Amino acid sequence: MRSWRLPRAVMVLSVFALLSACTGGSAPTSIVMITIDTLRADRMGSYGYFRDTSPQLDRFGAENLFFTHAVTTMATTLPAHVSLFSSRFPLQTGVTANGKRLKRQRESGSGVRLFQQMLQDAGYSTAAFVSAMPVQRHTGIDIGFDHFDQPENRGRKGKLTTDAVLEWLADPPAKPFYLWVHYFDPHSPYDPPEPFRSVFSTDDELLDYLWDRGVREERSDEILDVNNLYDGEVRSVDHEVGRLLDRLKDLGLYDELAITVTADHGEGLGQHGRIGHGEIYNEQLFVPLMIKLPDSLGVAPRKIERLVSITDILPTLVDTLELPVPEEDRQRFSGMNALDRKERRRYALAQRSSFRRLKAAKERGTREKFALVGLDWKYTLAAVEDDRLHDMRTDRVELFNQVSLEPERAADLRDRLLAEIARYSGAETDFEVIEETAPEVLEELKALGYLGSGDE
Numbered sequence: 001m002r003s004w005r006l007p008r009a010v011m012v013l014s015v016f017a018l019l020s021a022c023t024g025g026s027a028p029t030s031i032v033m034i035t036i037d038t039l040r041a042d043r044m045g046s047y048g049y050f051r052d053t054s055p056q057l058d059r060f061g062a063e064n065l066f067f068t069h070a071v072t073t074m075a076t077t078l079p080a081h082v083s084l085f086s087s088r089f090p091l092q093t094g095v096t097a098n099g100k101r102l103k104r105q106r107e108s109g110s111g112v113r114l115f116q117q118m119l120q121d122a123g124y125s126t127a128a129f130v131s132a133m134p135v136q137r138h139t140g141i142d143i144g145f146d147h148f149d150q151p152e153n154r155g156r157k158g159k160l161t162t163d164a165v166l167e168w169l170a171d172p173p174a175k176p177f178y179l180w181v182h183y184f185d186p187h188s189p190y191d192p193p194e195p196f197r198s199v200f201s202t203d204d205e206l207l208d209y210l211w212d213r214g215v216r217e218e219r220s221d222e223i224l225d226v227n228n229l230y231d232g233e234v235r236s237v238d239h240e241v242g243r244l245l246d247r248l249k250d251l252g253l254y255d256e257l258a259i260t261v262t263a264d265h266g267e268g269l270g271q272h273g274r275i276g277h278g279e280i281y282n283e284q285l286f287v288p289l290m291i292k293l294p295d296s297l298g299v300a301p302r303k304i305e306r307l308v309s310i311t312d313i314l315p316t317l318v319d320t321l322e323l324p325v326p327e328e329d330r331q332r333f334s335g336m337n338a339l340d341r342k343e344r345r346r347y348a349l350a351q352r353s354s355f356r357r358l359k360a361a362k363e364r365g366t367r368e369k370f371a372l373v374g375l376d377w378k379y380t381l382a383a384v385e386d387d388r389l390h391d392m393r394t395d396r397v398e399l400f401n402q403v404s405l406e407p408e409r410a411a412d413l414r415d416r417l418l419a420e421i422a423r424y425s426g427a428e429t430d431f432e433v434i435e436e437t438a439p440e441v442l443e444e445l446k447a448l449g450y451l452g453s454g455d456e
């Protein structure tokens with residue numbers, strides 16, 4: 001027997017009629033999500049950096065909601081993106097390293113869906129433009145996107161990604177859209193194009209900056225080069241985001257869009273003996289977060305100094321924009337609305353990437369590394385070395401361990417951290433994660449520095 005189906009156009013219209021009813025008559029908001037891989041918050045002018053690395057983003061932040069303390073859940077690309085798009089912690093999603101493939105588990109398990117799936121089901125047109133291997137189609141993160149654009153090889157510069165997005169915007173979908181744009185420029189290898197490459201060179205201010213962050217005896221020419229080139233990459237990607245925002249304005253779309261700009265994680269750049277990421281030091285965990293709401297909501301620009309986890313981004317958007325996301329999806333959010341007037345996040349949980357180290361930790365009979373980040377204190381549960389306690393008001397750069405000076409506080413935070421870990425550790429993870437990675441993908445990840453270098 002033939003199944004009865006509504007013509008697609010009627011179905012789309014019905015969905016929008018329903019949406020309009022839900023949102024008090026206004027059209028559903030189109031949403032842009034910009035994730036800038038490896039963009040460390042404190043390397044942007046608006047987050048206090050001494051160099052003018054991010055004029056476009058700074059202006060965007062000043063004109064919108066600017067969150068001063070946003071923390072990722074894991075300083076690794078795929079896990080952080082899955083966490084952001086599900087409002088779940090890596091302990092829950094099961095995605096704790098790059099190079100793995102996630103499979104939807106709706107039939108057999110938790111039913112967790114990614115943001116793009118929720119919006120696609122709600123009638124949105126969904127499109128993604130990604131710039132590098134860790135979030136390409138082979139990972140399964142393309143699920144729920146009508147259009148998924150990725151580079152042919154392991155990565156592409158921001159200019160090419162912006163060009164691809166602008167081409168798509170030349171013929172925008174007739175219905176509300178969700179657009180995810182992923183830039184990769186600040187990630188290694190640091191190779192900014194001119195004119196951005198030559199903007200920054202070593203000066204006394206950089207030497208002081210690194211000294212204050214504990215990069216002293218080990219400060220090599222390589223570390224200095226890395227810092228200058230990284231800043232050039234940030235300036236370069238800032239230019240690309242500016243180009244994208246300008247086009248949205250030219251097209252008359254900008255005013256009524258919701259636009260989020262954030263990052264999956266930061267970068268070591270020599271601090272704590274690390275160049276890359278995958279660890280849980282603050283320079284790797286703190287990310288920029290700026291949200292533009294539709295002008296019609298009349299929300300004044302402001303600086304928001306509360307603590308935010310990237311798991312909070314989805315609940316914030318869903319609540320504030322009154323998105324047509326089913327209650328069963330909302331109930332699975334582990335984050336909270338970062339604009340909630342009554343409730344504020346006190347701590348944010350972060351976890352170290354587990355690609356090789358999980359095996360190493362198991363062999364040594366030790367634990368994975370976790371951190372509980374607060375605006376006042378941060379506690380780090382170590383895998384092999386000693387636990388750490390840092391005063392976030394005086395030691396954001398984590399140079400003075402106070403575990404022995406503040407034993408009671410340390411014990412209390414340790415208990416809280418263990419409780420958080422227990423809270424998010426279930427018998428079954430959200431996604432079935434396939435461990436085997438194709439050899440060619442492993443090669444590409446190696447070339448990006450994910451394997452064998454100690455950075456993940």
Ligand SMILES: [Zn+2]
Pocket residue numbers: 037038076077078187264265
């Ligand atoms: Zn990344």
